[in-house]
Amino acid sequence: MKELKTLVDFYKTKGEQVSLTITGHSLGGALALLNAYELATNFQKLPISVISFASPRVGNISFRDELYQMGGKILRVTLKQDLVPRMLGIWIYTQVGAELKLDVRSSPYLKRGFNFIGINMFETYIHLVNGFVSSSSSFRSNSKRDVALVNKACDMLVD
Known part of the structure; x- marks a missing residue:
């Protein structure tokens, strides 16, 4: 905080x-x-934003409401198939921020089976964000990001 x-x-x-x-x-x-x-507590007049990928729940409703009152802008990027954003503290903790929920099935390059590690990998998220246009459009297959990056640490790409 001192350096910031x-x-x-x-x-x-x-x-x-x-x-x-x-x-x-x-x-x-x-x-x-x-x-x-x-x-937000230490820099009260400074605009603060968060973009999280596959984040678990961290605070209760009071935490969420206070963060909103302090002006925090939060975007949560999640995958429909990813358990991590849903599993911690279901009854105590709540999600914070607007959600962009993506689906592994939207990409023609990703396998459809359940792969807990692969689904939660950052490269899988980035691949799906890169191909996302809108919830009413199909996957943008002409992106410049190399799809092979998805498979560096997991088995998510179709043969």
């Missing part, structure tokens, strides 16, 4: 409009949300 304060003050003295965006995947997504809360 130094950077924020530095850029503000230069006349820059300063905002903070925090991203994270899985546990990193949960930590991004907790950091956003701390930042």
Whole structure:
């Protein structure tokens, strides 16, 4: 927080409009949300955004409401088939932010079977975000991102 304060003050003295965006995947997504809360508490007039991928639930309804009141903008990217965003603290914790829910079945390049590791991999998420146009459009197959990146650590690509 001390280093962030130094950077924020530095850029503000230069006349820059300063905002903070925090991203994270899985546990990193949960930590991004907790950091956003701390930042919103310490930098009350600074716009703060979070983009999380596959993040589990981290706070209760009061936590969510307070973060919203502090002006936090949160986008949660989830996969329909991923259990991680749904499994922790179902009765105590709640999801925070607007959700972009993607589906592995939307990509012609990904296998349809259940692969817990592959479904939760960051490259799988990025592949699906890259191919996403809208909820009413089909997968954008002409993306520039190499689909082979999905298979670096898991078995998610069709033969």
